Amino acid sequence: xxxxxxxxxxxxxxxxxxxxxxxxxxxxxxxxxxxxxxxxxxxxxxxxxxxxxxxxxxxxxxxxxxxxxxxxxxxxxxxxxxxxxxxxxxxxxxxxxxxxxxxxxxxxxxxxxxxxxxxxxxxxxxxxxxxxxxxxxxxxxxxxxxxxxxxxxxxxxxxxxxxxxxxxxxxxxxxxxxxxxxxxxxxxxxxxxxxxxxxxxxxxxxxxxxxxxxxxxxxxxxxxxxxxxxxxxxxxxxxxxxxxxxxxxxxxxxxxxxxxxxxxxxxxxxxxxxxxxxxx
Numbered sequence: 610x611x612x613x614x615x616x617x618x619x620x621x622x623x624x625x626x627x628x629x630x631x632x633x634x635x636x637x638x639x640x641x642x643x644x645x646x647x648x649x650x651x652x653x654x655x656x657x658x659x660x661x662x663x664x665x666x667x668x669x670x671x672x673x674x675x676x677x678x679x680x681x682x683x684x685x686x687x688x689x690x691x692x693x694x695x696x697x698x699x700x701x702x703x704x705x706x707x708x709x710x711x712x713x714x715x716x717x718x719x720x721x722x723x724x725x726x727x728x729x730x731x732x733x734x735x736x737x738x739x740x741x742x743x744x745x746x747x748x749x750x751x752x753x754x755x756x757x758x759x760x761x762x763x764x765x766x767x768x769x770x771x772x773x774x775x776x777x778x779x780x781x782x783x784x785x786x787x788x789x790x791x792x793x794x795x796x797x798x799x800x801x802x803x804x805x806x807x808x809x810x811x812x813x814x815x816x817x818x819x820x821x822x823x824x825x826x827x828x829x830x831x832x833x834x835x836x837x838x839x840x841x842x843x844x845x846x847x848x849x850x851x852x853x854x855x856x857x858x859x860x861x862x863x864x865x866x867x868x869x870x871x872x873x874x875x876x877x878x879x880x881x882x883x884x885x886x887x888x889x
Contacts, residue, residue: 611690612664612698618708618749621663624700625751633660637752639743642666643683643797644692647787651756652696654784662698663750667709672738683800702750709745718744720767720774723860727873728763728884731850739764740771747777755779760786760794762871762886766860786885788814794885806879809845813885816840817872820852821889824866830854831864841876850875850882857888 615621628635636659638651648664655662666689673679690701717737723729724736747755755772757765762783769781787795792814793807802810816837823833834852841849855862857869870889875882 611694612701614686614690614701614703616703616705616708618704621700621702621749622751625661625663628661629751634754635659635661635663635750635752636754636756637746637750638662638664638698638756639746640664640666640689641668641682641797642689643685643800644689645787645795645797645799647758647760647795649692649696650787651758651784652693652698654782655754655756656697658756658782659752659754661700662696663700663702663752664693664698665702665704665746665750667702667704667742667746669709669738669742670706671710671741672735674732674734681801683797702746704749708749709742717741718771718775720771723763723767723770726763726855726860726862727851727853727875731875736764736767740767743768744771744775744777747772747779752779754782756782756784758786759783760796760885762873763860786887792818794883796883798881798883801881802879806881809878810881810883812844813841813846813874813876813878813883814887816844817874817885817887820872821866821887824854824872824889827865829864830866837874841874846876846878848877850877854889 636655638655640648718740719737720740729736765783772779791811793811820833820837837852838849852874857871866889871886872889873886875884
């Protein structure tokens with residue numbers, strides 16, 4: 610049975626108020642739709658961790674710095690609802706744009722520092738759009754816990770900082786990246802890849818794993834990063850935007866894996882921009 614699809618905040622609040630009055634905890638899984646197994650694993654985690662689950666579906670225009678990227682983003686509402694049916698979620702919130710950004714909306718949530726590097730450098734304004742819409746969804750759903758995938762690790766860190774800084778009473782839960790058998794991180798953008806593009810993209814995880822092994826053996830990051838960039842280009846990627854080693858807790862840059870770290874990479878294949886990260 611598919612969950613009810615709600616488009617108005619008043620309808621959503623009627624549900625969440627009743628749930629809280631009954632003493633039930635609420636989990637939220639914010640998405641932009643085009644759901645894949647990674648999203649569904651978040652719904653499963655939310656169902657295990659809370660008594661009521663809301664999945665939000667909103668293609669947020671404020672986090673796209675490229676209008677063509679926004680126009681091409683997959684929109685699959687009916688299919689998404691069918692995919693969620695086996696997971697027993699309680700509501701799917703698909704707000705109309707005016708429910709998120711009513712006429713005259715003039716507020717932006719910006720998280721300094723964490724947003725200046727990696728994705729923030731290559732997608733100006735992206736994280737302001739993310740922080741703004743996520744803050745709205747946290748407040749609109751009145752959720753007790755929110756579930757995000759570690760595939761977007763920088764986003765996860767920013768959302769945690771935003772909720773903490775604004776005293777939003779919610780626990781932000783990070784869940785492991787879900788991957789294809791090839792190792793490719795599941796992403797809605799994978800739908801845009803041709804079969805050849807999928808084959809090229811699958812090399813990324815293998816190359817990143819090689820970097821981690823070299824780092825564990827004591828190699829300096831600068832040396833292995835240069836080799837990894839050459840390997841990605843040789844595998845068919847057309848552009849490598851960054852390969853970076855950063856502290857897992859602060860996102861400070863590292864030259865050696867001397868403390869818990871994450872390896873981050875962004876590269877283009879088959880006209881599609883793909884990001885990934887793995888723990889070191």
